[in-house]
Amino acid sequence: MKSAVVLAPGLNRDRDMITALAQVSGQAPQTLWQTETTLPDGLDLIVIPGGFSFGDYLRCGAIAARMPVMRAVADAAERGVMVMGVCNGFQILVEAGLLPGALMRNTSLKFVSREVKLEVANANTAFTRRFEPNQVIRCPVAHHDGNYFADGETLARLEGEGQVAFRYAEGTNPNGSMNDIAGIVNDKGNVLGLMPHPENLIEAAHGGEDGRAIFESALAKVA
Amino acid sequence: MRRQNLTLDRMIQNTRPITNELVASHGLKPDEYQRILDLIGREPSFTELGIFSAMWNEHCSYKSSKRWLRTLPTSGPQVIQGPGENAGVVDIGDGDCVVFKMESHNHPSYIEPYQGAATGVGGILRDVFTMGARPIAAMNALRFGAPDHPKTRHLVSGVVAGVGGYGNAFGVPTVGGEVNFDPRYNGNCLVNAFAAGLAKTDAIFYSKAEGVGLPVVYLGAKTGRDGVGGATMASAEFDEKIEEKRPTVQVGDPFTEKCLLEACLELMASGAVIAIQDMGAAGLTCSAVEMGAKGDLGIELDLDKVPVREEAMTAYEMMLSESQERMLMVLRPEQEEEAQAIFRKWGLDFAIVGKTTDDLRFRVMHQGEEVANLPIKQLGDEAPEYDRPLVEPTARAPLAPDDIPQTDVADALLKLLASPDLSSRRWVYEQYDTYIQGNGLQRPGGDAGVVRVEGHAKKALAFSSDVTPRYCEADPFEGGKQAVAECWRNLTATGALPLAATDNLNFGNPEKPEIMGQFAAAVKGIGEACRTLEFPIVSGNVSLYNETNGQAILPTPTIGGVGLLSDWSRMARIGFAAENQPILLVGAPRQWGSHLAQSIYMRDLHGRTDGPPPPVDLAQERKVGDFVRRLIERGLTRSVHDVSDGGLAVALAEMAMASGIGAAVPGLEDIDPVPVFFGEDQNRYLVAMDLDPQDGALEDIWREAEEAGIFAPWIGTTGGSDLKLGHSRRVAVSDLIAAHESWFPSFMENEV
Numbered sequence A: 001m002k003s004a005v006v007l008a009p010g011l012n013r014d015r016d017m018i019t020a021l022a023q024v025s026g027q028a029p030q031t032l033w034q035t036e037t038t039l040p041d042g043l044d045l046i047v048i049p050g051g052f053s054f055g056d057y058l059r060c061g062a063i064a065a066r067m068p069v070m071r072a073v074a075d076a077a078e079r080g081v082m083v084m085g086v087c088n089g090f091q092i093l094v095e096a097g098l099l100p101g102a103l104m105r106n107t108s109l110k111f112v113s114r115e116v117k118l119e120v121a122n123a124n125t126a127f128t129r130r131f132e133p134n135q136v137i138r139c140p141v142a143h144h145d146g147n148y149f150a151d152g153e154t155l156a157r158l159e160g161e162g163q164v165a166f167r168y169a170e171g172t173n174p175n176g177s178m179n180d181i182a183g184i185v186n187d188k189g190n191v192l193g194l195m196p197h198p199e200n201l202i203e204a205a206h207g208g209e210d211g212r213a214i215f216e217s218a219l220a221k222v223a
Numbered sequence B: 001m002r003r004q005n006l007t008l009d010r011m012i013q014n015t016r017p018i019t020n021e022l023v024a025s026h027g028l029k030p031d032e033y034q035r036i037l038d039l040i041g042r043e044p045s046f047t048e049l050g051i052f053s054a055m056w057n058e059h060c061s062y063k064s065s066k067r068w069l070r071t072l073p074t075s076g077p078q079v080i081q082g083p084g085e086n087a088g089v090v091d092i093g094d095g096d097c098v099v100f101k102m103e104s105h106n107h108p109s110y111i112e113p114y115q116g117a118a119t120g121v122g123g124i125l126r127d128v129f130t131m132g133a134r135p136i137a138a139m140n141a142l143r144f145g146a147p148d149h150p151k152t153r154h155l156v157s158g159v160v161a162g163v164g165g166y167g168n169a170f171g172v173p174t175v176g177g178e179v180n181f182d183p184r185y186n187g188n189c190l191v192n193a194f195a196a197g198l199a200k201t202d203a204i205f206y207s208k209a210e211g212v213g214l215p216v217v218y219l220g221a222k223t224g225r226d227g228v229g230g231a232t233m234a235s236a237e238f239d240e241k242i243e244e245k246r247p248t249v250q251v252g253d254p255f256t257e258k259c260l261l262e263a264c265l266e267l268m269a270s271g272a273v274i275a276i277q278d279m280g281a282a283g284l285t286c287s288a289v290e291m292g293a294k295g296d297l298g299i300e301l302d303l304d305k306v307p308v309r310e311e312a313m314t315a316y317e318m319m320l321s322e323s324q325e326r327m328l329m330v331l332r333p334e335q336e337e338e339a340q341a342i343f344r345k346w347g348l349d350f351a352i353v354g355k356t357t358d359d360l361r362f363r364v365m366h367q368g369e370e371v372a373n374l375p376i377k378q379l380g381d382e383a384p385e386y387d388r389p390l391v392e393p394t395a396r397a398p399l400a401p402d403d404i405p406q407t408d409v410a411d412a413l414l415k416l417l418a419s420p421d422l423s424s425r426r427w428v429y430e431q432y433d434t435y436i437q438g439n440g441l442q443r444p445g446g447d448a449g450v451v452r453v454e455g456h457a458k459k460a461l462a463f464s465s466d467v468t469p470r471y472c473e474a475d476p477f478e479g480g481k482q483a484v485a486e487c488w489r490n491l492t493a494t495g496a497l498p499l500a501a502t503d504n505l506n507f508g509n510p511e512k513p514e515i516m517g518q519f520a521a522a523v524k525g526i527g528e529a530c531r532t533l534e535f536p537i538v539s540g541n542v543s544l545y546n547e548t549n550g551q552a553i554l555p556t557p558t559i560g561g562v563g564l565l566s567d568w569s570r571m572a573r574i575g576f577a578a579e580n581q582p583i584l585l586v587g588a589p590r591q592w593g594s595h596l597a598q599s600i601y602m603r604d605l606h607g608r609t610d611g612p613p614p615p616v617d618l619a620q621e622r623k624v625g626d627f628v629r630r631l632i633e634r635g636l637t638r639s640v641h642d643v644s645d646g647g648l649a650v651a652l653a654e655m656a657m658a659s660g661i662g663a664a665v666p667g668l669e670d671i672d673p674v675p676v677f678f679g680e681d682q683n684r685y686l687v688a689m690d691l692d693p694q695d696g697a698l699e700d701i702w703r704e705a706e707e708a709g710i711f712a713p714w715i716g717t718t719g720g721s722d723l724k725l726g727h728s729r730r731v732a733v734s735d736l737i738a739a740h741e742s743w744f745p746s747f748m749e750n751e752v
Helices: A013-023 A069-078 A088-095 A152-161 A210-221 B002-014 B020-025 B031-038 B046-056 B106-111 B113-131 B152-170 B242-248 B254-269 B281-294 B315-320 B333-345 B376-381 B411-415 B469-474 B476-493 B513-532 B600-606 B618-633 B647-659 B675-676 B697-709 B733-748
Strands: A004-005 A030-033 A046-047 A081-084 A102-104 A112-120 A136-143 A147-149 A164-169 A181-185 A189-196 B078-079 B089-093 B097-105 B134-144 B176-179 B191-201 B215-220 B273-278 B299-301 B326-331 B349-359 B361-366 B369-374 B440-442 B449-452 B460-466 B499-508 B539-542 B556-565 B582-584 B639-644 B663-665 B685-689 B716-717 B724-725
Touching: A004 A013, A004 B675, A013 A046, A013 A210, A046 A069, A046 A088, A069 A081, A081 A088, A088 A102, A088 A189, A088 B716, A102 B376, A112 A181, A147 A181, A164 A189, B002 B349, B020 B031, B020 B046, B031 B046, B031 B315, B031 B369, B046 B281, B046 B315, B046 B361, B046 B369, B046 B376, B089 B499, B089 B539, B089 B556, B097 B113, B097 B499, B097 B556, B106 B113, B106 B152, B106 B191, B113 B134, B113 B152, B113 B191, B113 B254, B113 B273, B134 B449, B134 B460, B134 B556, B134 B582, B152 B176, B152 B191, B152 B254, B152 B733, B176 B449, B176 B460, B191 B460, B191 B499, B215 B254, B215 B333, B215 B369, B254 B273, B254 B326, B254 B333, B273 B281, B281 B299, B281 B315, B281 B326, B281 B349, B281 B361, B315 B361, B315 B369, B326 B333, B326 B513, B333 B349, B361 B376, B369 B376, B411 B600, B411 B647, B411 B675, B411 B724, B411 B733, B460 B476, B469 B476, B469 B513, B469 B556, B476 B499, B476 B513, B476 B556, B476 B639, B476 B685, B499 B513, B513 B556, B582 B618, B582 B697, B600 B647, B618 B639, B618 B685, B618 B697, B639 B647, B647 B663, B647 B675, B647 B733, B685 B697, B724 B733
Parallel strands: A004 A030, A004 A046, A046 A081, A081 A189, B097 B539, B134 B176, B299 B361, B499 B539, B663 B724
Antiparallel strands: A102 A147, A112 A136, A112 A164, A164 A181, A181 A189, B078 B089, B089 B097, B097 B191, B134 B191, B215 B326, B215 B349, B273 B326, B299 B349, B361 B369, B440 B449, B449 B460, B460 B556, B499 B556, B582 B685, B582 B716, B639 B685, B663 B716
16 A cells, blocks of 8 residues: 655654554555645555644644645545545544534543544445444544534435444543544545544554554555 | 834843842842852843843752752763753663653743643753654643632643643653642642653764854744743742733743754754754753853854844843743754755744854844843853751651551542542543553553653653652651652552652742751752662752742652663553452561551541651662562563552552452451551552462562562452452442542532
């Protein structure tokens, strides 16, 4: 798999993501600095990692959504390249219009860092096919603004079309997200936004490997 | 026209007459001012007075504490850099080293909790990456006033959010820390921030400038008026006018700091950096003087080149600003362009603001005028140093042997687990990112935070921050020893070999002989413990004048320690590992526990704060710790916890709660269970053995223990879902957890 990780000032889980992709795919991902306007040929997966892009002093992800590299990412997504945004990456994809809805401040109004349970709400996407339907996995979250919101029509469409990929399970919704939504895919199914951090639960040293199958699914899609 | 007026305004400011009141308002005593006059042979300009006050205040000059700090052990075969640089550096083998320090941000955090705590975290992270290390772990030791004091909730909420807000955005995991409450912190909370980073031993960067005529480069964020005079403020007592000091608190920008980290590491890798110093307390003044003085060079600064974000800043303001996220460097001139490109990429300011000179003068130019011209070495070296009068603390009489107020063991345990000081800190640490970087092996809630060393299959570092202020109040010498010993013990409990420590000494007004007596005794205790345990102090910080309206805080010498695990697959954790394992109390006295004075049991259940703290036998401490570490290294146990606040009962409950596995510990016949279960005797560890209790292997362990002079009785066995202590009733582990988890959230929701 040829993957790339977007780098921008303020993103801070880039190293975690690079390690995870290298471990799962056996191949180190390329990196894309935010000012680049063209992408390397033949990318299968572009990942926007977590962090606080440009400080997130405006709405989270609002500035990063307008960085030069995002136009190329949007074009790639249009061509069917897989794009995955985790945490701040999810917020950036939403702000860039690649995914619907919005991520608001947690209902607790506090940053929350803890392990939650996720239910695989659709095991039929490019990012979830290595899971069993409705499988419940562990996954850490670490965010201040993960409270997913969408208008009624959008929400109905997401639910109706199977675009909800992951849901907080067993009462562990940490942020007040509507319908316990933790991750969604776009209508074509090649863009995933996910609030939790699967890259921090992929090896024994992390205390589990539950996050691995997300990356393995993306790999399997390519293979 | 306007421009002219501004210039005039500045000139007036720099020629402002130096009155006695002006000198006093800079925190300088009349004899200290006389020292300045003698040193420079004339009256200082207003800017020069500001520079002296910045360099000679307690915070920067350590004038009251230096005499005592010199007595601390600071070297050892593992120590690469001891105190005196931005942070200490300790060898961890294979060409790697750990760089760490702890520093207080007490006064700012009381005035403006969010920004005060945030910039405390920012400052300590900068100290670490200034030396070329990428930060891998942070901790924070927080002390607040009584829970029912009207300001406490506001301070807890702001400080915790500030610590998280900065560390989370910067991208460093918070791996541990402390949160305690005591009325003595009502008017003066403590925020002690620790950071550690990893570097290569052949790529450590120092502040010593080398070479004449080289560019002095300003990097990072622009200079504003925030924090002007902050270090001087931190060197004075508080009174009711505290709110007026809000403008002396800086505002943090973790985004800029994260960019500064990446830019600095990139620049260091390029080979362009000769010397680097972060701008912390007293900003531009302190960093420039330090770089020059250490390198036996003069420094000339042109303030017109300093990037500013406010209009019409005076030389005085620029020299004393404590704006955050700024660095000063001496660069190789031939790599200037390369360096500039790196900083532009990260969106940071880059300006050549001066040069090194050979005249040992610190010269500051502004608007074509020389606003300061001072001898650079003397600014630092000739700072006043005091051997302040002190009174030895008086020893407290022990409690009478039959003075044991009674409470049922199970009742007492449940109350203590739900008390302010012993309840779960989940509410706090869930606001800190503990997952980032993906190397965390033990998160907050155990004895120590553990982080694996990137690039090594087996190596990991353990971190712990400790002090028991009520012990220090009752006996500063024993309390100082205990702070070091407990830190050493917590590292050992994971299986780590303790390497070195940093100290953050928080005390009251040193001009009071009884406070100075506390300080001196505590430092003596720390020194003695560090020597016996071969656990040198490699960095640190002193925070004095922690008083409000004449009321001092509890003496609080926080110790932050670092240990090395050679193989983390054999690490021990706090939770019981399995059912049916024999529990040994390694290092116990014959009656398991005996010392009740200064215990949490006495203070929180019986309102008693009389008597001496438990003494620490340092030789025994070391023997017991080394024995426990060997058990872990040999794979004989995966479950170890030191016994500290709350004694044996609380320690057992913590092991049960962390694992969901219960235990039965029958206690000793015909002995009062209160001291057994709640005594706070030192150098004790609970060790659940990975052994079948029936097969005789325990006999071998006991033989080894006996040969080492250690008593390690089998006090109980893991298993079931209840904790059963002595003859008291069984308590379900789920009930322990409910009690333990309840207090903090209810308190913050204003329900208790």
